[in-house]
Amino acid sequence: MIAAGVDIGSLxxxxxxxNVDRGQILGYSIMPTGASSRDxxxxxxxxxxxxxxxxxxxxxxxxxxxxxxxxxxxADRKVTxxxxxxxxxxxxxxxxxxxxxxxxxxxxxIRIGKDGRVVDFVMNDKCAAGTxxxxxxxxxxxxxxxxxxxxxxxxxxxxxxxxxxxxxxAESEVIxxxxxxxxxxxxxxxxxxxxxxxxxxxxxxxGLEDSITMTxxxxxxxxxxxxxxxxxxVKISRPEEPQIVGALGAALIAADG
Amino acid sequence: MGEPMAEPGGKRGGRRxxxxxxxxxxxxxxxxxxxxxxxxxxxxGLALRRVFGLSxxxxxAASLLAEFGLGQVGMAFGRGRVSGLGRRRPVIWTSAFxxxxxxYALDLVPFSPEIASAAIASIGLSGKMLNIAEDHWxxxxxxxxxxxAAGAALEGYLPRPDxxxxxxxxxxxxxxxxxxxxxxxxxEFYLIDTPxxxxxxxxxxxxxxxxxxxxDAEGAEDTExxxxxxxxxxxxxxxxxxxxxxxxxxxxxRRVDMSRFARAIEFSNEARHYAIEVNKLKKRKPCPVLGAExxxxxxxxxxxxxxxxxxxxxxxxxxxxxxxAEGRAEAxxxxxxxxxxxxxxxxxxxAPERHRLLWMHLKPFYPNGLWRKMEVELGxxxxxDEFSRIYWDEMDPERPFESLARxxxxxxxxxxxxxxxxxxxxxxxxxxxxxxxxxSHWGCRQATGGVWxxxxxxxxxxxxxxxxxxxxxxxxxxxxxxxMTRIEGFLEML
Numbered sequence: 001m002i003a004a005g006v007d008i009g010s011l012x013x014x015x016x017x018x019n020v021d022r023g024q025i026l027g028y029s030i031m032p033t034g035a036s037s038r039d040x041x042x043x044x045x046x047x048x049x050x051x052x053x054x055x056x057x058x059x060x061x062x063x064x065x066x067x068x069x070x071x072x073x074x075a076d077r078k079v080t081x082x083x084x085x086x087x088x089x090x091x092x093x094x095x096x097x098x099x100x101x102x103x104x105x106x107x108x109x110i111r112i113g114k115d116g117r118v119v120d121f122v123m124n125d126k127c128a129a130g131t132x133x134x135x136x137x138x139x140x141x142x143x144x145x146x147x148x149x150x151x152x153x154x155x156x157x158x159x160x161x162x163x164x165x166x167x168x169x170a171e172s173e174v175i176x177x178x179x180x181x182x183x184x185x186x187x188x189x190x191x192x193x194x195x196x197x198x199x200x201x202x203x204x205x206x207g208l209e210d211s212i213t214m215t216x217x218x219x220x221x222x223x224x225x226x227x228x229x230x231x232x233x234v235k236i237s238r239p240e241e242p243q244i245v246g247a248l249g250a251a252l253i254a255a256d257g
Numbered sequence: 258m259g260e261p262m263a264e265p266g267g268k269r270g271g272r273r274x275x276x277x278x279x280x281x282x283x284x285x286x287x288x289x290x291x292x293x294x295x296x297x298x299x300x301x302g303l304a305l306r307r308v309f310g311l312s313x314x315x316x317x318a319a320s321l322l323a324e325f326g327l328g329q330v331g332m333a334f335g336r337g338r339v340s341g342l343g344r345r346r347p348v349i350w351t352s353a354f355x356x357x358x359x360x361y362a363l364d365l366v367p368f369s370p371e372i373a374s375a376a377i378a379s380i381g382l383s384g385k386m387l388n389i390a391e392d393h394w395x396x397x398x399x400x401x402x403x404x405x406a407a408g409a410a411l412e413g414y415l416p417r418p419d420x421x422x423x424x425x426x427x428x429x430x431x432x433x434x435x436x437x438x439x440x441x442x443x444x445e446f447y448l449i450d451t452p453x454x455x456x457x458x459x460x461x462x463x464x465x466x467x468x469x470x471x472x473d474a475e476g477a478e479d480t481e482x483x484x485x486x487x488x489x490x491x492x493x494x495x496x497x498x499x500x501x502x503x504x505x506x507x508x509x510x511r512r513v514d515m516s517r518f519a520r521a522i523e524f525s526n527e528a529r530h531y532a533i534e535v536n537k538l539k540k541r542k543p544c545p546v547l548g549a550e551x552x553x554x555x556x557x558x559x560x561x562x563x564x565x566x567x568x569x570x571x572x573x574x575x576x577x578x579x580x581x582a583e584g585r586a587e588a589x590x591x592x593x594x595x596x597x598x599x600x601x602x603x604x605x606x607x608a609p610e611r612h613r614l615l616w617m618h619l620k621p622f623y624p625n626g627l628w629r630k631m632e633v634e635l636g637x638x639x640x641x642d643e644f645s646r647i648y649w650d651e652m653d654p655e656r657p658f659e660s661l662a663r664x665x666x667x668x669x670x671x672x673x674x675x676x677x678x679x680x681x682x683x684x685x686x687x688x689x690x691x692x693x694x695x696x697s698h699w700g701c702r703q704a705t706g707g708v709w710x711x712x713x714x715x716x717x718x719x720x721x722x723x724x725x726x727x728x729x730x731x732x733x734x735x736x737x738x739x740x741m742t743r744i745e746g747f748l749e750m751l
Contacts (some may be wrong), residue, residue, distance in 0.1 A: 067738055082746030118750040123743060125726050 001060040002026065004048070005250025006041055006075065008033060008068025011104030011132060012217065013040040014244045015048035017059065017192050018251040026253075027052025037068030038243065042199035045074075063254040065246050067105065079253055081246045082110055082121050088208075088249030089213040092239050097209035100199060100228070100236070101246070102218035104132040109202045111209060122202045129165040130198030132217050137167055142175050142184050142234065145252045153189040153223030158182075160190035165198065189223060196227035213237045215245035262311055283289035292333025300327035316550055318574035322557055325566045326376075333368045333416035347509045350438075351560075352431035354668070355424045355449060356661040358563030362521040370406035370438075371431075378412075378622040378730045386412070386528045387731055391466055395747035400700040401730035403434040410438055418444045420508065422501065426451035427670040428705050447504065448674055449497050451665065452490040454672060473600075487666070492663050494662035502658070516677055519654035521563035526563055526654070531571035532647050538578045538638055540688055545582040548639020549628040555644045601687040608636030612751050615684050616642040617711070618704045623732030627740060637748050641688040643669075646680060668681055674707040678714045685720055692751045694744070699728040710750045723747040 001021065007014040013033045017026040029047035033040050041064070049056040064075035065084040072078070081101070089099045090112055099110040107130045110121040128134045139146045160182060164170040170191075177187050195218070212234055218224055219242035229236050239245055276586060289295050306312045307320045314320040333348045349360050351367045360367045378384050383401070386408035391397060393411055395404045409415050421444055423625050425437035437447035457744070506513045534556075538545055557672060561567035616639045631637045649667040654659030665671070669680035693715055697705040708724055715722045725743060728734065 067742070070738075080742050080746040080749060082742070083749040118719065118746070121746060122724075198364070 001255075002054060002058055003129065003251050003254035004045060004062045005084070005247040005252070005254055006045055006062060006064045006066075006069075006072055007081065007244070007247035007250060008037045008041055008044075008064065008066040008072060009081075009105070009246075010067050011105050011136075011245065013037075013066075013068070014247040015044040016043040016082045016244050016247040016251045017048050017052045017054065018248075018255055020060070020255040023255075025248070026054060026243070030243055033068065036069035038073065040257045041068065041072040041074075053227045055198075059240035061254040061257065063250040065213075066252040069146070076254065079196040079250060080110065081106070083118055084111045084117045084121075084246045084249030084253065085215050086249065087116065087252050088247075089215055089239075091248065091252055093211065093213050093237050095211045096213040097104070098203065098204065098206075098212045100212060100214045101216040101229070102130070102132060102195070102199065102214070102224070103246075107117060107131050107202065107216075107218075109199065109206050109208075111206045120206045122205045124202065127165070128167040129170075129197045130202075134167050134170070134195065135191065135218065135221065136158040137171055138174055138188075141171050142178070142187060144184060144188070147220075149188050149192070149219070150222035150224070152185050153192050155227070156183075156185040156189035158186045159193070160186045162187075162190040165194070170194065186236055189227075192221070192223040192227045193231075195224050196231050199228060200231045208232060208234070210234060213239070215239065217243050219243075287412075287414065291313045291334055291416075291588065293331045296327045296331030296334065300331060303327065307719075316546075316574065316577050317398065317578055318570050319550065319553060321563075321566075321570045321573055322554060324725055325561060325564075325570060326372075326556060328566075329366065329368070329560065330416070331680050332366050341583070342455075346415050349505070350421040350444075352417040352423040352435060353428065353559045354426050354665060356398065356498060356563075356665065357560060358521040358525050358657070358661060359498060359518075359525075361563040362518040362657070363505055363509070365505065365511070365515070366725045367560060369556075370410065370415060371402045372556050372560055373409060373415055374402045374405035374555070374730050375619075375622040377409060378732065381415050381685070381732075383622055383623055383730050384733050386414070387733070388740040398700055400428070400698070401428050401728050404700075405605075405730045407434060407438060409489050410442065418442060420445040420505065422447045422505075424449040424451060424665065426665055429702065430700075435646070443506065447501055449494070449501065449665075451671065452493055454486050454490045454631045455664075465487070473743075486638050491659065491662050491666060494665060495658040498661055502670075508615065515657075518657040522581060522652045522654040522657050523563045524565055524568050526651050527568040528557070529647055529649070529651065531575045532558075532645075533570070534575045535571065535578055536641070536645060536647065539645075542613075542689065544613065544638050544640045546578050547632050548616060548642060549632055550615075551617075551645065552628075552639070552642055555642075558644065562622065584594065588681065599628065606663045607633040610638050611636035612686060612692055613638055613640040614747060615640070615681065615690045615691050615693045617681065617693060618643060618698055618701070620696060620730065621727060621735065623730065623735065625732070625735065625737060627737065627744070630741065631744060631748075635745070635748060636693075637744075638694075640690065641684050643680070643684075647685070648680070648751050670703065674710045677707060681711060682714060682718065685715070685718065692723070692747065694725055696729070697724055697726050699726070699731065721747070721750060 003018045003020050005016045011033060012030055012158060014030050016028045019026050027048050029044050029051055031044050042142040046056055061076045062074055063077045063079055065081045067185045085099055089096045097112055101108050105155050106123055108121055108123040108250035111119045113119045124130055136146055139149055160174055162170055164173050174187055214236050219238050225236055281684055303320055303324050309316060310513050312320045346366050348366045348368050350370055353371050357367045377386055383405045386405045387401060389412050390404040390408035395407050421435045421439045423432040425432050436446050502513055557570055568690060614637055632639060648665040648669050652664060669676045712722045
């Protein structure tokens, strides 16, 4: 049987197809969520099926997660991204006790028990500080590609502090730093430090426990991960494709039946 | 930040609908909202619907409570000309935990601006009042119960006070706001100062339980170090109440009639008795009443104790919940075990009780689908909430001031955080709670200051706790999708 997980996030939609009997990922896809969760849910699943080389009609159970989970009409069950990220991360790294997930709109720290169950979690409050959206806005202000931010911050020479946590104010802080002639690399590193400071604070609240897995789109940013590792004094595991961990968790839950 | 595409909970139109409903010309609306007649008509409407079985409330007691509230507001606006015998009755604004028994004994009309804020929020108008308050320099990080009341007061939407009485218990903000409003509205301000006792006595909540055991106040007097300090505090508080009674009597031409005080205390005791019985019924599995159906009774606790009406309300509540618990046919089926749930705007099958939750602090009062979704759709029942706790001992009608002082100082939120923790742990045991949600109301220092300690204590017992940041009155930043994700994630964890 084939099970599917569909994760409709605020910025991107993800789908994972799983062979239930072999516990193997058959295929996945990622695309921008756009303006309609309903449409993208169908498209992202069809694309994952195409990549896996299977017929969408063959997909058995579907679990939807993410903010748009409610708008996935064909889902058999809807599960929050908290449970799904924990499940996915635990599946990939069974020693995981803490999951740090930074997505487009949300950042969260989830603590999981030895059996993989969620023990506690915290999410960012209603603010984009410390999320993918925060970095996206800053990338635009700096006229760099989001994907290049990690690499560029590695070239930083000086430690700049971005003190504002509000995305709008931080953006104007960045613009002032640009006006002062500060190198982009230093500013980007400062931004990464601001994100990691925020997330480390949340980790502190739930109580950090080794080992740590990072998921979500921002986990692709080496700069943020490096900054977090420095701040927390730990090594962080990252899946090959951190963006699909929530969808993977959803597919695993779907496979449970 | 982008709004989520879809909001779990589905009632996204709720607030907007409410605002549209009130799209009357400003002057007409104001005139209607500040007229005693409006409230009298509404009260009669409710009463008629109740009598003819057309009430939208799933509990008759809730309808009685609403009628009581409308009656009080009508009286406050009409100054007794509509409800009473035409005699002018002074309106006294009171903060939560100010002893209403004392005011009723003096035949004064208490009015609670904090409850008014909750009511304003529930009809979707708090945003407007908050904007007004903020225009008058009330900071956005202050408590919205107070900010909304300030806005409504400054705009003339609340009945004019003849005097204001605030207790510095539990909330530090109330005396400041009341003092400020007294100045702005040209009324007299009375403060009941609540002393902080750090000794064993007031810090020990061992016996502040519902069942009416000897309260910790009693126990406190036996301890050597805390006892003396507690006795002093009690006396200090009781003397203030006595002085307040005489001051108000003098100011408003009333007589301090001890038999009236005794009667108010007796009513308070009776209401307390039924409230305890209702709480006992909530211990049953499944819980015979939804949290959403009974949280509103906090208004009776802050506003109505000391009246015959509130005795009647709690008695009716007890009878109705008992009838449900016993599965009697005549029970009004708001919710009957696995049966029908009729909550305001729609009937439907509800989920059976899956989780038994303790709610700490108050809930959002602006239109939202939160509790309905939790309790009805997800089967996560709010079996008990912190403010339903009857924390004080039966009072002595012969010694009203001392009794009321003792009541105030028995509160679990007064003194050391251990009292609140113990009260929570006790509720966990007594009501078979499997998860706790603390709604951290923005700007409420007294409630949120101890969250960490409460969470640690619950963790030691293996009880998970979700800390939800939000606002009870200010819905301007509310996003149901975000809140529901946290709640659902928490329920999946349980």
